[in-house]
Amino acid sequence: MASIDIQDIRKSFGTFSVLHGVDLTIRDGEFIVLVGPSGCGKSTLLRMIAGLEDVTSGDIRIDGRRVNDLAPKDRDIAMVFQSYALYPHMSVADNMSYSLKLRRTAKEKIASAVGGAAAKLGLDPLLERRPRALSGGQRQRVAMGRAIVRQPKAFLFDEPLSNLDARLREQMRAEIKKLHGDLHATSIYVTHDQIEAMTLADRIVAMHAGVVQQVGTPLDLYDRPANLFVAGFIGSPGMNFFEGCYLVSGDQAELRLANGVTLPVPQRAGIEPGATATLGIRPEHVVLDAHGALEAKVDLIEPTGFGIIMHVSIHDVPMKIFTLDRAMLDPGPAVRVDLPQERLHLFGTQGQRVE
Amino acid sequence: MRSKPFLTVAHRLAILAYIVVALFPLFWLLKVSVTPNDLLYSEGVRMWPSRATFEHYTFVIAHSAFPTFFKNSLIVAGSTAVAVTILASLAGYALSRFRFRAKYWIVALMLVTQMFPLVMLVAPIFKMLSPLGLTNSLTGLVIVYTAFNVPFATFLMQSFFDGIPRDLEEAAMIDGATQFVAFRQIILPLTLPGIAATLGFVFTAAWSELLFALMLISGNDAATFPVGLLTFVSKFSVDFGQMMAAGILALIPACLFFLLIQRYLVQGLTAGAVKG
């Protein structure tokens, strides 16, 4: 178990710069989830921590020790790959014990470690099989087993569940959470999946274009996104945005959209009157109300079974609404909505959150 | 999908025709090798002589220098195959996995070596080897064959390494292996088909090489089998029966060798066709 300290890490491939100075302190036993769009450098960061990729500049410390120049084998870190990367010519048991054999662990110790991990993951009946004789879910488990047998300082996961079907993913997600509850191992987990990020993380790190946008608990990021990127990235269906001109008259503030519609917004000292600002509201926070202040034309209804996603437009400005109200399956051509003031997020000209 | 019977039959017939065409010369080799000398020209063109004999075989084995040629060939082809495969595995791995500065130029140079007709190189190579005492020696042949086969074998091995996901050795390195240990314990076992293919390819190439063997070797002691075959050609006649018998015998090691490696070879030729 270990803390990981990342200071001003940069990475370039030739002249192409991927990470532009990442700082991150991960506490002992913490579960960190890295999210961000494809190509933002999540895997690169993970591989640098593992030692598979050179560090262009900056420092990585594990338990206070600088590991920049340490080979992967000397970092005592385990990694679960998206492709699982099981050794095809070895049995499940051999796959799991390989790292211990390389460390010349005593035979009895290997047997008990493999046995323990196999029991934890329900792999007992599969130990003699080759990876190709396993289903995707079983392979995934073996990859997890291979990581946990040797009790490393930290676990790295690079989209470990993305090759599984939805049902299995849900199940493995819960198992990973349980495993972390048992082992309390420092973990860094890369995913594209909103729910994985929200459910697993102690803290989420949202990245975009090689820069960390926000670090915080899942609810921090959901309730108080630091900028437009995080606001749009976290949450599904994604947050609605309205860009307009921030105007103040007396103690009333409003946002005038390009099409002339004005939306009342809370007054914020952080925005100059007359400046461009963006208002955000999550689809689940829009209130459907027969006496609502705004009229919205209904464009499309997407029932999800659990709830309903309504695509509407307010004077041609599109907006999504999420509701649990079954009556909205057939809402008619238009509905009236309210945007509750306490649910609004305001972002300044640079896209930063303004309180 | 059920295939149509007509197509299946046509398909099988086409394969059969191909096999017949490919194997007929071998059959003829066998036929001549068992035809007694007195019947060779007297019976006209027949599929099988009216009387078969093994006398050519016994003569070739007992009274000619053929066993020496055979042994020499075995040594040369075997050593070349092993040397080339070791070099090509290491070089192919490096080309597949490492980035290094001169990589582009090394690849280009290796391609260039494949562009010359070998005949052009006979004289300079002879000139280089003779002061080193490597003409008329099996070692010299092994060196020359190895040099000529390494580039192609390297590309062959590289393509096999390219087919093995990089994740595997990265996983091994995280598990605690050095890059070399990962290569030896994880990657190499997965490349066995490639290694078998390379061994087979180089072995046959060296086994049947004539040009350099002819130019670099004089005298029977260091002659390989293709050169040795020419001893059956005398000024006034060609002893076809003995020559063909020797030819049949020379096929045996190549056949045995392929029998030995074919399990891996078939895997190798289909490797990468299916993900999994």
Ligand SMILES: Nc1ncnc2c1ncn2[C@@H]1O[C@H](COP(=O)(O)OP(=O)(O)OP(=O)(O)O)[C@@H](O)[C@H]1O
């Ligand atoms: N070896 C490499 N050489 C050059 N560029 C690379 C290399 N590896 C990654 N990159 C580039 O670095 C950027 C970040 O890649 P990375 O794999 O870290 O993204 P990611 O956030 O993991 O994306 P994804 O979610 O799709 O896995 C990409 O633009 C990629 O093209």
Ligand SMILES: [Mg+2]
């Ligand atoms: Mg990635």
